[in-house]
Amino acid sequence: MRYTYYPGCTLYTTARSLNDCALKVAERIGFELAEMPAWTCCGAIYNTNSDDLAASVGPVRNLARASQLGDKLVTLCAACYNVLKRTNTALNDPEKQDVAKRLLDYVEEPFERPIEVIHYLEVLRDDIGWDQIRGKVTRPLSGLKVASYYGCLMVRPPKVLQFDNPTNPMCLDDLMAAIGAEPVQFDFKTKCCGGYLVVSQHDVAVKCSRRIIDNAADYNADVLVTTCPLCHYNLDALQRDMKAEDPDFQPIPVLYFTQLLGLATGLRKRELALDYNKIDPRPVLKKVGNVS
Amino acid sequence: MEYPDKTLIRQIETLSGQGISDCYQCGRCTSGCPVVDEMDLNPRQTILLLQLGKAEEVLGSNGIWLCASCMVCGTRCPCEVDYARIAEACRAIVLRAKNSKVDPDSIKDENIEEIPQQAFVASFRKFAG
Numbered sequence: 001m002r003y004t005y006y007p008g009c010t011l012y013t014t015a016r017s018l019n020d021c022a023l024k025v026a027e028r029i030g031f032e033l034a035e036m037p038a039w040t041c042c043g044a045i046y047n048t049n050s051d052d053l054a055a056s057v058g059p060v061r062n063l064a065r066a067s068q069l070g071d072k073l074v075t076l077c078a079a080c081y082n083v084l085k086r087t088n089t090a091l092n093d094p095e096k097q098d099v100a101k102r103l104l105d106y107v108e109e110p111f112e113r114p115i116e117v118i119h120y121l122e123v124l125r126d127d128i129g130w131d132q133i134r135g136k137v138t139r140p141l142s143g144l145k146v147a148s149y150y151g152c153l154m155v156r157p158p159k160v161l162q163f164d165n166p167t168n169p170m171c172l173d174d175l176m177a178a179i180g181a182e183p184v185q186f187d188f189k190t191k192c193c194g195g196y197l198v199v200s201q202h203d204v205a206v207k208c209s210r211r212i213i214d215n216a217a218d219y220n221a222d223v224l225v226t227t228c229p230l231c232h233y234n235l236d237a238l239q240r241d242m243k244a245e246d247p248d249f250q251p252i253p254v255l256y257f258t259q260l261l262g263l264a265t266g267l268r269k270r271e272l273a274l275d276y277n278k279i280d281p282r283p284v285l286k287k288v289g290n291v292s
Numbered sequence: 293m294e295y296p297d298k299t300l301i302r303q304i305e306t307l308s309g310q311g312i313s314d315c316y317q318c319g320r321c322t323s324g325c326p327v328v329d330e331m332d333l334n335p336r337q338t339i340l341l342l343q344l345g346k347a348e349e350v351l352g353s354n355g356i357w358l359c360a361s362c363m364v365c366g367t368r369c370p371c372e373v374d375y376a377r378i379a380e381a382c383r384a385i386v387l388r389a390k391n392s393k394v395d396p397d398s399i400k401d402e403n404i405e406e407i408p409q410q411a412f413v414a415s416f417r418k419f420a421g
């Protein structure tokens with residue numbers, strides 16, 4: 001199977017490990033992600049003001065270009081998924097056709113066919129299936145307790161995204177179980193990490209992220225996994241601030257789900273790009289074998 | 293700061309697409325808000341003040357600048373009122389009067405190196421005029 005793939009900006013910089021593992025794992029599992037040419041930034045956040053059409057130009061142009069290549073567009077970054085899927089839904093809203101027409105006229109890219117925006121996790125769950133993934137596991141992550149953190153952008157607004165149960169999503173948990181890990185059920189799977197507040201109100205983001213880390217720790221998680229580069233940054237890098245303000249704070253490694261998927265399906269150590277993680281996951285990953 | 297007061301509520305409703313009077317003040321939005329502890333006006337109070345016509349107080353509050361667009365409030369609301377959209381409309385009114393709340397020059401170099409760029413793009417979209 002071959003899919004058109006939209007990586008997004010952050011996957012080319014701070015979230016390389018999310019992108020690179022995902023591409024290599026796809027090869028192992030038996031599907032191909034073909035990066036669409038001439039993609040641009042999706043806008044990073046969905047703007048809601050009714051007159052703010054400029055914010056939709058980027059995502060509309062990307063959707064139009066992707067529609068020239070196929071009927072599905074695969075995303076991996078939670079923010080890109082959220083923005084592109086919501087924009088795509090708005091373009092097809094019968095009540096917003098005047099706006100849709102203005103945007104499409106402006107971007108001067110033909111919309112060749114209806115397109116569906118899906119997440120990499122949906123490819124794994126709906127097209128590949130957990131059984132087939134289980135069959136590709138060469139190193140089961142037995143005994144590793146994983147708290148799957150979905151954040152906001154994968155599940156809300158639920159009416160538009162329809163990704164999973166919006167209050168208790170299970171897709172990542174099911175994937176973790178398929179690769180032999182032990183999914184940890186915790187309360188703050190979908191509680192906000194503070195998101196972009198880290199730029200303007202750093203301390204608020206630290207507080208929001210701390211709540212999530214502490215909650216996962218209460219349920220004895222060894223690691224957290226996420227699919228959002230910004231959640232990853234807040235939950236991983238801000239543990240530095242948590243430690244600075246509380247010497248008793250116990251750090252927990254935060255990984256991209258693709259890193260654990262790569263580990264379980266036999267990617268080489270350097271392909272997992274564990275060096276990019278601020279809280280070194282290698283000591284805890286020793287539970288499932290040597291990765292140092 | 294001066295705003296054309298009598299049209300403000302209507303402007304907020306138009307920008308946000310939300311009916312201010314649809315809210316019956318149950319507070320479910322506020323009970324789920326992750327940043328409510330930091331807010332001077334919480335989401336429920338914000339909408340109450342708008343219902344009472346006190347838009348100026350809302351535009352001067354810090355609550356609208358603490359919203360992280362996590363969408364819990366709008367997801368929970370039994371009346372389909374989306375506080376996050378109302379906050380975004382309120383911010384737009386302030387920002388369009390040239391009052392940016394985030395100054396790119398004030399961001400530390402090490403943060404520019406480290407923070408994912410999606411955070412900068414999102415922050416400037418929400419908080420810069």
